[in-house]
Amino acid sequence: MDEFVVYILYSKSFGKTYTGMTSALITRFHFHNFKSTKGFTLKYRPWIVIHVEFFNSKTEALIREKELKSGKGRDWLRLNVLPNYS
Template sequence: MPIERNPCVYILASGHYGTTYIGVTSNLMQRLGQHREGVTKGFTSRYTVHRLVHFEMFGDMERAIAREKQLKNWKRPWKINLINGANPEWRDLAVGLGFPPLAPRVRRDGP
């Protein structure tokens, strides 16, 4: 049986107005699990960027990759406006997809 592909661009954040990461995948659920479990070492695990704050589904990977490149070239205020447009509280949308809520983030530089 062929694997179902669902091309998607997603934005993760460390918290409300926090550090953001833009990615593209053909399997959002699997990719979110990888980010949350820290399977791949890199930017998202180093800066605890695990909260899904925005995602867009596409019919084909070429359009998803084009959108990812577009968003990565945007200035930060534009990205913030995009997130705020549909998710002004910067809720973790992964919870609505069946993931458990993330533990509150602990600051390393003080209280």
């Protein structure tokens, strides 16, 4: 059975966050930091992983990713996770 991960990356240099979902976190993290040649994450390297949540289904993970990308989710991140990294 596959396991899905919702992750949040943080670029301390730029004060930016990125939220995503994958079934291969290490590979995806490496892509964001080294292999990507276009897209949002390219401009704000280097990234660190600051939060992960694991799910048994892709549907659950996608729902949580969407929640974290909402205004309420960004507020939660700002209050509960980011203070540990600023």
